[in-house]
Amino acid sequence: MSTRSNFDNNLKELKDLLLTMAEKSEHAIKEAMIALLNQDIKKAKQVIEGDNEIDDLEYEINNKALLLIARESPVATDLRKINVALKVSSEVERFADIAVNIAKSAVHIGSERHIKEIIDIPKMMEMALEMVSDSIKAYYSEDITLAKKSAEKDDEVDKMFGSLIQELLSYIPQNPNSTNQIIQLAFVCRYIERIADHSTNIAENVIYLVTGNRVNLNA
């Protein structure tokens, strides 16, 4: 019999809760993006309302983690697992907040006709979401290689962000009446860029979890 099967089960439950939270946050981001592209205000509002559920999950993870620290006196890998679960849950909570921000931008733009077809923003989002999905998978399977791979895409996202912002700002002189829409779309680009940053933070935490070393993948 394992000497700490109860503790091990609790650590697994903590990880599973975090995975559920991450899945819900990813889903919220995708829904917010669809709401923005299809100008679906109803869907955008659903995303905004759905954030409470994700916040509740974060509280649950925090409470569980603190209880495990208090009851099990974790050290070494066990302590890092709990520490990293707390850190990753904060990053994932930010994903959900960003989904809300994108949804709010969709609401602000409302039914105003898009100044042009939106093509590059979803592309940038796809790349950021790949990073999210890989970093969460890397966390779940404690896979350093995958963590590093996911963080490598951050530069590409940053590059796209730079060129998209320039492009959007260049539309303002010709479309002064759509300034609000253009600024909202620029915000969305910034939100997506932040998704990539939070995902990189998760990847850094995976490396710390496995090796005990703090690294900066966003240098």
Add this chain to the structure above:
Amino acid sequence: MTISTLTRQVFDINHLNLWYGDHHALKDINFPINKKEVTAIIGPSGCGKSTFIKTLNLMINMVPNVKMTGEINFNEQNILDEKMDLVELRRHVGMVFQKGNPFPQSIYDNVAYGPRVHGMKRKTHLDEVVIKALMDVALWEEVKDRLNAPALGLSGGQQQRLCIARALATKPEVLLMDEPTSALDPISTLKIEEMILELKEKYTIVIVTHNMQQASRVSDKTAFFLMGELIELDSTSNIFSMPKDSRTEGYITGRFG
């Protein structure tokens, strides 16, 4: 070895092997112990940790059929050398055990015992030593009005602190503690731990403990023993955050041992 490392070390143990009859209880132990540090020794029952600590003042010699090879250098003198004066060694290397074991005498006489054995007679000198030792273990305030009361009337935690004061009264350099709090309640345990942190300003302390949190709270270095081998010796923060050996990790996280 540089001079600076020589001066920092109070003990330098090289290739120490110990047998109880045919049983090889300590296997090629290499273990430096630094001055004014607390070194904790952890490991499962039977790993050799108590055996090891008892070699440091040669208490182990009281066990029949013990054979040792290698070197235990105490201030650059190998104590395994036959010419070693054991009384002198134990004056410099004091020891306290699991349970307080005061002599059936007064509180004062318990602490004065060592200095008297070593020839101290004048009351003023003895008073000074007794008061200082009782202050060092934070017992003075609790017993100053009843120094002539029997030591056995003290609580378990107080008895243990009295025994530590008794060990300190001979002005040792090193204090060995073999599970000093395993028979004490949590508050008495924390008092001893606080005391250890204060004592390390003046003394080198080696403590054997089954309580991993205790090792992590009080020690600078932690050594993990397993089946007679020293598996890992490192700073306590490294041992409890990122041990190098998977057996250490397994033991401190409670997965085996």
